Amino acid sequence: MTDSDHDFERALADLRPRPPGPALTAALARELDPPVSRRGVVIAWTAGLTTAAAALAFGLFLGAAPEEGAPAYQLVRAEQSPVEIEVLRPVRLEDGSFARPVRARWENTTQWEDPRTRTRFINYRPSEQTTLLPLETY
């Protein structure tokens, strides 16, 4: 190998390959990230009726006069995760046009705590929404 080859090798090493897009990282995350752990005392896992039922139950719980020794929960945290956007491959629709599916995922978590017993009531709600962006073809 000549000195000139070494120069070329060094120059090549200075080139920066384009990084993978967010879609690849999101796909890896789905396969490699551990499943979301079930934290706290109670977890409600649904976007629909279960959440409503949990809210209703909690409302009734708060509305009732606390008995002595019964837990008295207070809201301690309400948060929404950053929205994770995944841009998928274009698809062909029934009318022959093309569109690119875009999937958004996020999570809402609300926590209440009884300061006396340090027990927590947690409502965890994952959400997903997929939208089709029309593509123009020429």
Place this chain on the structure above:
Amino acid sequence: MPDAHADQDWRAWFADHGARLRLIARQWTRSDADADDVVQEAFVRFWKHQRHLPGDPNALVVTSIRRAALDLLRRTDRRGVREKAVAAETETVAWFEPEADPRLQALAQALPLLPAEQREVVVLKVWGALTFEQIGEQLQLSPNTAASRWRYAMEALRKLITARVHD
């Protein structure tokens, strides 16, 4: 390369090495999208099952990428010749980030023009950080043949860059 045997977060490891892994995958695939699929399959296999194995993690992950790429090629080989030709012609995505240095720009434009058997040796040596012996194992060549292809590639790059400078 950082130690992938340790209890390292995959995101940190992939942030450091994802770009070069994708460039390696791109040498054995027909499009960027195929390269993404190959990197996904290979990296998941490496991270879940192979990173704790003894040996050079770099060589392991490259082997995993090559295996995934060959599997994909076999699966898609039934496609027509025309489709392959169209894909090859329409693939215009740059492999590298833009560079201000004209010499680096010329190199970035010249590399994809090399014959595939020379280009894969260059990519495995520079971005795969493999020795000629390891490259030979990957490509089922003798180390001498790998080294010979490297020399031809350097000569070809030199000519391509000189031609561009004179244009």
